[in-house]
Amino acid sequence: MKKKLILLGGGGHAESVIDTIHSKEEFKIMGILDSSKSRGITVSGIMVLGSDDLLPDIYRRGIKYAAIAVGSVGKPQTRIRLFEECKAIGFLMPCIIDKRSALSGDLHMGDGVFIGRGTSIGPGVTLGDGCIINSGTVVEHDCVIGSFAHAAPGCILCGNVKIGNNAHIGAGSTVIQNRTIGSNSMIGAGSLVLSDISSNKLAYGSPAREVSRYE
Numbered sequence: 001m002k003k004k005l006i007l008l009g010g011g012g013h014a015e016s017v018i019d020t021i022h023s024k025e026e027f028k029i030m031g032i033l034d035s036s037k038s039r040g041i042t043v044s045g046i047m048v049l050g051s052d053d054l055l056p057d058i059y060r061r062g063i064k065y066a067a068i069a070v071g072s073v074g075k076p077q078t079r080i081r082l083f084e085e086c087k088a089i090g091f092l093m094p095c096i097i098d099k100r101s102a103l104s105g106d107l108h109m110g111d112g113v114f115i116g117r118g119t120s121i122g123p124g125v126t127l128g129d130g131c132i133i134n135s136g137t138v139v140e141h142d143c144v145i146g147s148f149a150h151a152a153p154g155c156i157l158c159g160n161v162k163i164g165n166n167a168h169i170g171a172g173s174t175v176i177q178n179r180t181i182g183s184n185s186m187i188g189a190g191s192l193v194l195s196d197i198s199s200n201k202l203a204y205g206s207p208a209r210e211v212s213r214y215e
């Protein structure tokens with residue numbers, strides 16, 4: 001029998017999360033919580049039930065799994081807050097992994113990771129809590145991706161790259177092997193990262209340069 005799961009967030013990223021959940025037979029999505037949407041509307045066929053105030057009641061009614069479907073393009077504080085709220089209530093935060101991804105058997109994951117369609121993840125990789133590996137991204141051997149970091153669609157993270165907590169790697173960026181991106185940093189879309197990027201920096205371009213602080 002499918003496990004019952006509640007989704008938090010009903011925007012664009014939620015559509016991808018729903019599509020990925022539907023690629024497998026593991027979870028039945030019981031509804032969406034999103035205070036910015038009207039109760040009763042549907043997102044990809046799933047009904048919005050109300051806001052996250054309903055979480056304790058939903059847990060008492062026997063739904064024990066939750067997934068954060070709020071997206072982030074840098075600054076993932078809302079994702080972190082909702083993740084912590086769910087954990088405090090007792091929800092289990094499963095990893096949502098698309099059937100159309102290619103994953104090494106030697107993969108280490110925290111809770112609540114999202115791995116989208118068409119991704120490829122090599123051996124010895126570690127993915128922190130709540131991180132997003134978005135559609136078509138390649139994460140090569142021995143990479144370490146921090147908690148709540150987001151590798152946007154179509155990135156290439158070469159071998160042994162380290163991405164700090166909460167960092168965002170913009171769509172279509174490449175990070176060459178053995179480089180480190182510091183926590184909370186933003187790498188602009190289409191960047192080519194040839195050298196380390198410090199924490200709390202906005203960097204972009206080819207080659208990527210640190211442009212300003214990012215906080």
Ligand SMILES: CC(=O)SCCNC(=O)CCNC(=O)[C@H](O)C(C)(C)COP(=O)(O)OP(=O)(O)OC[C@H]1O[C@@H](n2cnc3c(N)ncnc32)[C@H](O)[C@@H]1OP(=O)(O)O
Nearest residue numbers: 073134152153169170171186187188189190191203204205
């Ligand atoms: C499923 C999904 O959709 S997930 C979402 C995926 N999306 C992404 O990853 C987007 C990541 N965001 C970006 O790349 C953004 O452009 C950011 C965050 C780097 C910069 O955004 P802003 O601060 O709003 O910068 P803004 O658009 O005002 O541009 C400022 C300058 O930087 C330049 N610039 C901005 N982004 C980039 C970039 N990625 N590469 C090169 N130059 C850039 C602009 O051309 C502009 O230059 P100018 O001052 O000479 O005209």
